[in-house]
Amino acid sequence: MKWKLRKCPIDGTYTLKDNCPICGSKTIVPHPPRFSPEDKFVKYRLEMKKGRKLNC
Template sequence: MKLIRKCPRDGRYTLQERCPICGEETRPAHPPRFSPQDRMVKYRIIARRGKVC
């Protein structure tokens, strides 16, 4: 089953890995799952943002 993806450049939705309009690599349109018991979320946020709080 394929999930819908979104182009970060022009905001179009598609099922393909690359945007058919601009050729940019698409990203999943849905946010990652969240769990209140997840103890590593702090480190994933730091890694994603590239800075220390």
């Protein structure tokens, strides 16, 4: 499913367009990714969020 709502990371404006109508920057999808218990990459995302280096 493609999300239609988008958010400008610079000024926080919500829009349906790919570019912000106010500042012209590229918008992002504000929705979090879906949760899956079989997620193979959760360890990597948590380490990136905490700012630690991975021990592989």
